[in-house]
Amino acid sequence: xxxxxxxxxxxxxxxxxxxxxxxxxxxxxxxxxxxxxxxxxxxxxxxxxxxxxxxxxxxxxxxxxxxxxxxxxxxxxxxxxxxxxxxxxxxxxxxxxxxxxxxxxxxxxxxxxxxxxxxxxxxxxxxxxxxxxxxxxxxxxxxxxxxxxxxxxxxxxxxxxxxxxxxxxxxxxxxxxxxxxxxxxxxxxxxxxxxxxxxxxxxxxxxxxxxxxxxxxxxxxxxxxxxxxxxxxxxxxxxxxxxxxxxxxxxxxxxxxxxxxxxxxxxxxxxxxxxxxxxxxxxxxxxxxxxxxxxxxxxxxxxxxxxxxxxxxxxxxxxxxxxxxxxxxxxxxxxxxxxxxxxxxxxxxxxxxxxxxxxxxxxxxxxxxxxxxxxxxxxxxxxxxxxxxxxxxxxxxxxxxxxxxxxxxxxxxxxxxxxxxxxxxxxxxxxxxxxxxxxxxxxxxxxxxxxxxxxxxxxxxxxxxxxxxxxxxxxxxxxxxxxxxxxxxxxxxxxxxxxxxxxxxxxxxxxxxxxxxxxxxxxxxxxxxxxxxxxxxxxxxxxxxxxxxxxxxxx
Numbered sequence: 436x437x438x439x440x441x442x443x444x445x446x447x448x449x450x451x452x453x454x455x456x457x458x459x460x461x462x463x464x465x466x467x468x469x470x471x472x473x474x475x476x477x478x479x480x481x482x483x484x485x486x487x488x489x490x491x492x493x494x495x496x497x498x499x500x501x502x503x504x505x506x507x508x509x510x511x512x513x514x515x516x517x518x519x520x521x522x523x524x525x526x527x528x529x530x531x532x533x534x535x536x537x538x539x540x541x542x543x544x545x546x547x548x549x550x551x552x553x554x555x556x557x558x559x560x561x562x563x564x565x566x567x568x569x570x571x572x573x574x575x576x577x578x579x580x581x582x583x584x585x586x587x588x589x590x591x592x593x594x595x596x597x598x599x600x601x602x603x604x605x606x607x608x609x610x611x612x613x614x615x616x617x618x619x620x621x622x623x624x625x626x627x628x629x630x631x632x633x634x635x636x637x638x639x640x641x642x643x644x645x646x647x648x649x650x651x652x653x654x655x656x657x658x659x660x661x662x663x664x665x666x667x668x669x670x671x672x673x674x675x676x677x678x679x680x681x682x683x684x685x686x687x688x689x690x691x692x693x694x695x696x697x698x699x700x701x702x703x704x705x706x707x708x709x710x711x712x713x714x715x716x717x718x719x720x721x722x723x724x725x726x727x728x729x730x731x732x733x734x735x736x737x738x739x740x741x742x743x744x745x746x747x748x749x750x751x752x753x754x755x756x757x758x759x760x761x762x763x764x765x766x767x768x769x770x771x772x773x774x775x776x777x778x779x780x781x782x783x784x785x786x787x788x789x790x791x792x793x794x795x796x797x798x799x800x801x802x803x804x805x806x807x808x809x810x811x812x813x814x815x816x817x818x819x820x821x822x823x824x825x826x827x828x829x830x831x832x833x834x835x836x837x838x839x840x841x842x843x844x845x846x847x848x849x850x851x852x853x854x855x856x857x858x859x860x861x862x863x864x865x866x867x868x869x870x871x872x873x874x875x876x877x878x879x880x881x882x883x884x885x886x887x888x889x890x891x892x893x894x895x896x897x898x899x900x901x902x903x904x905x906x907x908x909x910x911x912x913x914x915x916x917x918x919x920x921x922x923x924x925x926x927x928x929x930x931x932x933x934x935x936x937x938x939x940x941x942x943x944x945x946x947x948x949x950x951x952x953x954x955x956x957x958x959x960x961x962x963x964x965x966x967x968x969x970x971x972x973x974x975x976x977x978x979x980x981x982x983x984x985x986x987x988x989x990x
Contacts, residue, residue, distance in 0.1 A: 446471060448484040454569075454969070455482065455930065455951045456887070456912060459839075460756065460795065463642075466587075467658070467708070558935075560946050563973040565592045565619050570967040572643060575958040576667075577650045582617065582958075582965055584973045587640035589625035591655065591665075591699075594618065594973070596963070617975060623665070623699060625657065642709055648717035652737060654725070655699060656709030662725050664737045665699035702743040705729050711758045711768075719763050726755025726768055732778065734766070748778055748785065757799045761822060767808060769796040775810065777825060788820060790827045800841045802880050807896065809882055811838035817884045819896055833901050836888040840915050844881040844922035844938075881938070883925055885913035891927055893938060905936050905943070914953050919961040926964050928952045933966055933976060946976055 446469040453462035465471070568588035575582055580596035594617040625641070643656040646667075655663040705727035715722035721738040722745075732755060734746040753771030761767055766778040773796060775788035794813035801808055807828075808820040817838055819829035881902070882894040889910040893903040907913075911929040918925050927934045933952055936943045950969035957964055964976040 448487070451969075452484040454953075460797075558944065558946060559977050560948070561616060561975045561977065562949075562968070563592075563594055563617055563619075563975060564971065565594075565622065566590055566971045566973070568640075569970050570973055571641070572954055573956065573965050573967055573973055574644055574646055575956055575963070575965065576646055577648060578959055579650065580958055580960075580963060581620070582963075582973070582975070583644055583646070583653055584965075584967070585641035585644050585655070586971070587658075589641055589657070591623045591641060591644065591653075592619055592973075593621040594975075595620040616977070625663075625699075643712050645712050645714060647714040647720045647723070649720040651720060652714075653699075654712040654714065654723050656712045656725060656727075658708045660705040660707050660709060660727065660729070661701055662703050662705070662709055662712065662723075662733070662735065663699040664702050664723070664735075702735050702737060703733065705731060705733065707754075710754060710756060713759050715760050716763055722760075722763070724758055724760065724766055726758045728754040730754060730770075732758065732766065732768060734780065746780060746783070750776070756796060759799055759801055761801060761805060761808075767799065767801075767822075769799055769810065771795065773812070775799075775808075775820065775825075777822075786825060788825045788827070790818075792816065792818065794837075797837070797839045798841050800843055800882075802843045802882075803845050804880070809841045809843065809884075811841045811884055813837040815886070817841060817882070817892075817894065819882075829896060829899055831884070831892070831894055831901065833892055833904075834884065834886040834888055834890065836886050836912075838884050838886045839913070840885045842883050842916055842918055844883070844918045844925075845920065881922070883916055883918065885916040885927055887912040889913060889929070891916060891925065891936065903938065903941065905938075905941060907932075907934060907943075907945075915955050915966075917955050917957055917964075919957050920959060921961055924961070926955045926957065928955045928966055933964065933974070935964070935976075946974075948974055 446465075450462055450466050450469070450471045453465060563582075563584070566584070566586040566588070567590065568586040570584055570586045573582060573584040582594040582596075583591065584594070585591045597616050597618050640658040641655055642658050643654075645654045646652070647654070651667050653665045653667065655665065657663065702723075705725065707728035709725050709727045712723060712725045714720065715724075721736055723735040723737055725733050725735070727733075730750040730753065732748045732750065733744060735743045736745050737743060750768075750770050751772075756769050756771060758766065758768040761777070764780045766780070767775065768778075769775050773791045773794065775791070775796070777786050777788070778784070779786075792810065792812035792814050793816075796810050796812050798811050799808060800810075806822055808822055809817060810820065811817045815832065815834045815836060815838060817831040817834070818827050819831075820826065821828045880896075882896065883891055884894070885891050889907055889912055891905040891913055892901050893905070894900070895902050905925075905927075907929055911932070914928045914930075916925055916927045923938065925936045925938055927936065930951060931948050933946045933948065933955060934943050935945070948968050950972070952966045952968050952974060955964060955966040962978045964978075966974050966976075968974045
């Protein structure tokens with residue numbers, strides 16, 4: 436029976452391709468315009484669109500060769516009636532290698548294909564199943580092992596680590612991913628069906644979430660434009676496991692739920708999807724900024740019960756894609772017109788950075804000192820900006836494809852080891868380091884970038900050099916990266932794998948998953964790693980004891 440594809444099926448395949456390839460902005464726009472969430476949620480294998488296109492091209496080539504006479508169809512039909520080759524019982528085909536551990540596997544060279552993997556002594560994978568639609572973001576509490584995750588069905592789950600269960604399983608060498616050590620503490624669904632406004636199904640969904648620096652509140656950006664805040668103390672004091680909130684009283688710029696009663700509070704709205712939210716420092720934890728498709732930047736004070744909106748700024752051209760605080764009074768954001776802009780709240784001044792990327796900006800990252808900003812773009816470059824002068828002081832063009840993520844290491848203790856290895860390499864090659872225009876900068880942090888070219892690159896700003904290139908064996912596109920709290924390890928996502936790299940040795944360990952993974956992030960202590968897995972799962976990787984990549988390699 437012939438399979439019939441509808442336009443919704445084709446849209447879903449295109450959406451999956453964009454998601455799997457890391458084109459987050461394109462996938463978001465395409466999914467919004469094509470009402471992708473009304474499509475079937477049946478699981479589709481990764482790379483299905485490319486598989487269909489590849490098969491179609493092969494079929495077209497065969498058809499063309501038949502038409503041109505290169506392939507004789509009659510001769511092929513005659514060959515089917517010829518006797519087949521007898522089975523060679525003396526030399527049977529080789530037995531396929533067994534799959535010993537489908538969840539945790541080694542990327543480093545194995546001693547023997549028959550030896551069991553010992554990775555589970557160091558790592559285990561738990562899959563948290565509590566979402567009904569695609570999980571698009573997850574974030575750790577800044578001080579505890581509490582994880583929040585959200586999906587495009589307007590659901591938000593809060594998971595709590597079960598330390599008692601962990602103690603009983605701590606010495607086990609078996610990777611039991613069905614026995615999760617995380618408990619679903621609270622689940623919230625935004626009920627838009629009860630809204631007084633007529634809201635289309637395509638406007639459902641949580642776009643972004645973020646804990647404030649003190650871990651007392653969670654900001655939630657909604658696809659239809661609302662901004663919610665959930666007080667974590669309400670969750671701690673609640674015994675209920677599930678609540679429902681409504682956007683029916685969607686009056687802008689003030690709270691609609693003064694008694695809170697364990698529900699997220701609507702503090703205001705944008706005239707379109709909210710693409711990014713960011714909290715101020717720990718000294719001012721109730722100051723929130725949000726950016727949206729409506730070209731506006733809104734600053735909120737969540738400590739106020741009414742009139743939370745403090746400031747609102749209008750960008751000239753393009754939606755606000757990324758936004759962050761430099762300090763208590765300055766905001767930096769990137770827009771779809773490829774520019775970087777700074778806002779000073781003390782005098783309400785707005786200034787544009789000198790220079791810009793040639794393509795869309797995908798990520799912004801502030802260095803630990805607060806003096807420098809890193810940006811990456813579809814133009815395959817990483818730029819470093821001096822925030823005092825707002826000028827670009829360094830451009831790295833080492834990547835061969837689009838750069839999707841940049842992040843800084845908060846620790847410089849491993850920098851000397853990497854630099855010494857680079858010096859030894861240059862000495863062996865009789866190379867002399869070239870002077871850099873950033874040589875006098877007091878920036879000792881390491882900057883990492885990930886790209887669709889399948890590499891992670893580590894940069895040192897004062898020397899202006901790429902210190903190291905981390906590359907997976909399969910050359911799969913890197914979609915996200917994150918440093919551990921001590922700066923020793925960096926985690927990355929690549930299709931159906933989570934890779935954990937030792938930045939000093941370059942060795943890595945990988946965890947295989949059932950679906951496409953993205954949005955990797957470490958917890959505060961560096962012993963848990965979380966990521967979103969297609970289509971409805973949150974993966975949490977636990978390090979059972981002090982993790983050492985050399986121990987893994989020796990085992």
